[in-house]
Amino acid sequence: LDIFLRHTGGIGFIGAGTDVSELESHLQKATTLLNSTSLPTSSTLPIGIGFINWGASLGATDPLIQQYRPSAVWFFAPRSLAALQTWTTETRNASPGTKIWVQIGSVEEAINTLTIGPDVLVVQGTDAGGHGRTRGAGIVPLFPEVHDAVHTRGSEHGGKVPILLAAGGIVESRTAASALVLGASGVVLGTRLLASHEANISAGYQNTILNTFDGGQTTVRTKVYDELRGTTGWAETHNARGVINKSYTDWEQGMELEENKALYEKEMKKGDEGWGVGARMTTYAGSGVGLIKTVMPAGEIVKSVREGVGKVLSRFNL
Numbered sequence: 001l002d003i004f005l006r007h008t009g010g011i012g013f014i015g016a017g018t019d020v021s022e023l024e025s026h027l028q029k030a031t032t033l034l035n036s037t038s039l040p041t042s043s044t045l046p047i048g049i050g051f052i053n054w055g056a057s058l059g060a061t062d063p064l065i066q067q068y069r070p071s072a073v074w075f076f077a078p079r080s081l082a083a084l085q086t087w088t089t090e091t092r093n094a095s096p097g098t099k100i101w102v103q104i105g106s107v108e109e110a111i112n113t114l115t116i117g118p119d120v121l122v123v124q125g126t127d128a129g130g131h132g133r134t135r136g137a138g139i140v141p142l143f144p145e146v147h148d149a150v151h152t153r154g155s156e157h158g159g160k161v162p163i164l165l166a167a168g169g170i171v172e173s174r175t176a177a178s179a180l181v182l183g184a185s186g187v188v189l190g191t192r193l194l195a196s197h198e199a200n201i202s203a204g205y206q207n208t209i210l211n212t213f214d215g216g217q218t219t220v221r222t223k224v225y226d227e228l229r230g231t232t233g234w235a236e237t238h239n240a241r242g243v244i245n246k247s248y249t250d251w252e253q254g255m256e257l258e259e260n261k262a263l264y265e266k267e268m269k270k271g272d273e274g275w276g277v278g279a280r281m282t283t284y285a286g287s288g289v290g291l292i293k294t295v296m297p298a299g300e301i302v303k304s305v306r307e308g309v310g311k312v313l314s315r316f317n318l
């Protein structure tokens with residue numbers, strides 16, 4: 001993925017999440033692919049790795065960071081600021097050239113995170129697909145408030161102000177342009193890239209992304225999907241946005257979790273038929289999902305968003 005993104009002005013992340021058991025094989029594959037391109041070699045591997053800190057093992061991760069030296073690591077949902085500090089210190093010791101990105105979802109979290117000296121803060125609004133803050137704001141009010149707070153407080157932390165990126169609901173050029181107008185230095189695409197050729201998801205998942213419209217009504221933030229999948233280590237502060245399907249509506253109507261879980265497990269065996277509004281497989285997606293109409297190569301998606309942003313902003317002489 002990164003190869004395509006780098007050619008078009010973006011950086012891709014391997015999503016290790018809470019489970020780093022397959023990270024080494026992904027890194028080996030990425031290294032092989034990158035060696036077969038004309039991308040310039042540098043002191044770091046031109047790809048990032050994303051960790052969900054509360055569940056990932058730092059002990060298992062550290063030697064891989066040291067060996068592969070990714071350009072960036074992406075941290076999210078640590079159990080505490082102290083834990084985030086430890087991850088940051090260990091990563092910088094293992095690979096000094098690796099940039100520390102931290103995804104935050106509130107002004108308070110942004111301010112607290114400054115103490116660990118991040119290189120990049122990803123400001124995640126409540127429209128984001130997948131996990132994020134249970135209580136949240138969209139990036140329209142959230143981003144400028146974080147921006148101002150970080151610039152004011154930055155001077156208290158040695159004057160270091162991290163680069164700010166916007167995430168949540170950005171799937172095409174108008175939404176990306178609006179994030180830049182809010183003051184973002186760049187944007188994050190999550191849900192949009194689910195409809196890319198490179199996305200490592202089933203056809204059932206991808207078709208649901210294409211067939212879902214009106215995301216404010218057809219997706220929901222909930223903990224139910226985590227409960228069904230057994231990914232229950234998340235703090236109360238976090239839940240996840242996914243497409244409303246049968247698992248959710250049954251839960252809403254009072255079905256016992258055990259029964260719902262049993263049905264979920266049966267559904268897992270159905271392959272692509274297990275996905276969709278009338279089915280049960282968890283389909284994490286953001287509320288911008290209705291703007292996604294086609295599956296494209298990841299690089300083309302990034303390129304079209306970037307080019308479109310220029311066109312949108314030129315209308316305003318920006």
Ligand SMILES: Cc1cc2nc3c(=O)[nH]c(=O)nc-3n(C[C@H](O)[C@H](O)[C@H](O)COP(=O)(O)O)c2cc1C
Nearest residue numbers: 017076128129130167168169170189190191284286
């Ligand atoms: C399928 C899916 C999986 C995700 N997994 C992670 C993850 O492992 N770690 C993380 O920090 N964020 C994760 N996110 C959230 C993204 O980092 C990002 O905030 C979000 O995708 C941005 O909003 P958008 O989906 O509207 O583009 C995930 C999002 C989706 C849609």
